[in-house]
Amino acid sequence: MSFNINSFQLNGRRALITGSGKGIGLELARGLGAAGAIVVINDRNREKAQAVAAQLREEGISAETAVFDVTDRAQLFAAINTFEASSGPIEILVNNAGIQRRAPLEDYEANDWHELMRVNLDGVFHVSQAVARHMIARGRGKIINICSVQSELARPSIAPYAASKGAVKMLTKGMCAEWACHGIQANGLAPGYFATEMNRALVDDQAFSQWLCKRTPAGRWGKVEELCGAAVFLASPASDFINGQTIFVDGGLTSVV
Template sequence: MIFDLTGKVALVTGTSRGLGQYFARALASAGADLILTSRDKATLEPFEAEIRALGRRTVSVSLDVTNEASIKSAVAEAEEAFGKIDILVNNAGMNIRKPALDVTWDDWNRILDTNLRGSFFVAQAVAKGMIERGYGRIINIGSVTAVAGYAGLGPYGASRGGIRQLTMSLADDWGKDGVTVNCLAPGWFKTAQNKIMYENQEWVEYLCDRIPLKRPGRPDDLDGPVVFLASEESRYVTGQTLLVDGGISGGATRALPSPKA
């Protein structure tokens, strides 16, 4: 079977809600056992039960990606539970939407410490075991904001642009050790972070007009891409950013006027 993750162990950061749960669910459906993480692991109990109902082994660990000691402890606990980590999905992230002139020093640090520094040090901690075993799949979750500028998303876009570059550097660092590193970059998806924007119908229509496929992303649009990057079928793919964005990153502008009724 292609895209079969049976026997693999995946750690997904930020699985208390949102896309992190969709990534974990997709990997479990493909056969992987799961390590779920959150700053408060008690919040993971319902999702843990859901993963077990799929027939997968799972364990939850506490992880704060902004804390070095927490990262080291979580990875050690995960490896003790399963003996290995084959797949890492670096999903934990956050955003603060503000005009650039309103961004504070603390806003910048919170976003970059979580999204960029956290992703690097989680990857570093997990990669040590992967390198020893000569096998690993690291998937950094990026964003279409890594390749396009959006007002109000300066620090967030900077963090995701950093993820894209970091992916290329780590791929070059660890490729010789059997570890691939890729970036999965969603476009405009409705999540807990941005759901208020999707309540504005005028904005949704404006957004869809800019997307060649004429709709925002659905979480299940990411199932195939994340499983592919986690699987043996992606063995010769590394250092790449896979944009799953309905084509909006192409930057196309309607070149013809709308037809008259």
Template sequence: MTALFDLTGKRALVTGSSRGIGYALARGLAEAGADVVLNGRDRQALEQAATRLAATVGRPVDAILFDVTDSRAVETAAQSLGRVDILVNNTGVQHREPMLDVSAENFRRVVDTNLTSAFLVGRAFAAGMVQRGYGKIVNVCSVQSWLARPGIAAYAASKGGLAMLTKGMCAEWASRGVTVNGLAPGYVVTELTRPLVDNPEFDAWIRGRTPAGRWAHVEDLVGTLVWLCAPASDFVNGQVVAVDGGLTAVI
């Protein structure tokens, strides 16, 4: 059974992984044996994260600086890295504002960061996967891939699109040995969600709305990610798996 979840010898790129969910996912892959490459746009934060993770897992961790929304930078990164067996499209941004007030610029920024980037990075690295006949891609979606709330229309639209992009990637690349699935977290305690966690009214609403009665922690996502990247899930394709404490299972 252990071999089904062993990622030894696999090279994994996790975008947006210098902190938060991305760093936790990268750490999980590294602890499962993968050779991890971190990504971000802040050189200092990225280098610090790579140093910290290398000390944790006891072996070198690579890092590559590029903007996932820049198609030329993405193509250059793909050429520079060469073989990548596992790609986790994690980079994302939130924008909270009533839809009547959201500017076209901010809407495009959210969609470009959360959705277009997954298309650009996925396409760039899938080319090598298709050629080699093997690859694992995991797009980090959200419960907002299916559910909407006031004030986050751009985010929900981008994550809904990401769920369908996941299925489209599966439709095109599954026959070439590439599995593409989505990981959809519920509400997770991170630096970005801290204002919501610290809001007593919102905190009580999340705990009451979630059957598990709590927020997710970044560590709650790791097991599902490792499964989706490991041989254990070789016949799982085009699926979006919610890790949400039951939030999307109830009304």
């Protein structure tokens, strides 16, 4: 069978994006929606999720909501199971929800460590497990885990974040090992340095921005919309034989010294 360009389309496929009330998650929702997906906006706050979904619908994107906290296993399982029963199958899952806590490693507070791991790592495990049980029953599904250049590289003050994103990269491989036989493709999408709310302090730091632009072959910060092409690819039938991989969208940062 010859290649069909329509294999990049997501028409009518339902995509849940965790932490999609703002930032990268919201932009990924826009990108998947532009490719035809029904996007499911997730946030802990119901009013915020509904407002974002309404905004996307005004932009011509089909949007629904699923309200839960990725750190609350009982709550998210109940929300996902109810959504599947009442709204329809989640065929694409994007594990985007994440936080950052910066401090020197020797002074890093234990509470900050545990909070970061609950969101960045435990949340990926719990949400993926809840969604994958339905995907396994159907024999198909796409999981995209948002990794980071810190899945490969470390910097001072963010060692726990790097540890969490390195673990997500390996969890992605584990999902491939366990779930590929059920028709599920699990891959990682690893952004480089993008101008978002999470790293506003770095964007505003002139010295850091100058260093980053010199360090990155592309010579600039990334634009959040530049993540959408890879996300659409990994969510689409065009990537059906790609599994357990991590695609770095970083302007070449991880390719050079």
